[in-house]
Amino acid sequence: xxxxxxxxxxxxxxxxxxxxxxxxxxxxxxxxxxxxxxxxxxxxxxxxxxxxxxxxxxxxxxxxxxxxxxxxxxxxxxxxxxxxxxxxxxxxxxxxxxxxxxxxxxxxxxxxxxxxxxxxxxxxxxxxxxxxxxxxxxxxxxxxxxxxxxxx
Numbered sequence: 076x077x078x079x080x081x082x083x084x085x086x087x088x089x090x091x092x093x094x095x096x097x098x099x100x101x102x103x104x105x106x107x108x109x110x111x112x113x114x115x116x117x118x119x120x121x122x123x124x125x126x127x128x129x130x131x132x133x134x135x136x137x138x139x140x141x142x143x144x145x146x147x148x149x150x151x152x153x154x155x156x157x158x159x160x161x162x163x164x165x166x167x168x169x170x171x172x173x174x175x176x177x178x179x180x181x182x183x184x185x186x187x188x189x190x191x192x193x194x195x196x197x198x199x200x201x202x203x204x205x206x207x208x209x210x211x212x213x214x215x216x217x218x219x220x221x222x223x224x225x226x227x
Contacts, residue, residue: 078099082129083129090123095122096117100116100180104188109141111141111187113138118136119132119133119134129162129175130160131162131170131177132157133158133159135156135157136154137187139151140152143195145200152191
């Protein structure tokens with residue numbers, strides 16, 4: 076079920092400000108060949124009435140459970156993201172606003188894939204870097220040795 080936050084209140088005057096805190100559910104998703112579960116999602120939304128629309132501040136904190144790319148052990152990511160935008164009209168596709176209502180669930184589903192790192196490592200593990208000899212030349216380039224005066 077989507078969590079809708081109304082952005083316009085009847086009788087609100089220019090400069091009126093209100094805040095909403097919400098906990099909501101986000102469906103699991105697959106990304107970069109891994110399955111991700113959203114264990115918890117909460118948002119803080121601040122809305123300021125301006126002369127021709129509203130100014131919206133959205134801050135989301137999501138706990139995503141996934142696996143380590145190196146050990147395949149469970150890993151928990153704490154992600155924070157948000158937006159601060161002036162909305163003139165009743166719709167904003169990028170922010171998931173429709174008829175002056177912010178859909179937090181849809182906003183979070185759209186934003187999460189850009190927040191999850193491509194590689195996830197459990198605490199204490201690091202990506203494996205191949206050990207290279209700095210003077211070693213890639214064998215595919217050896218055939219070009221005679222083309223250059225300096226050689227490789």
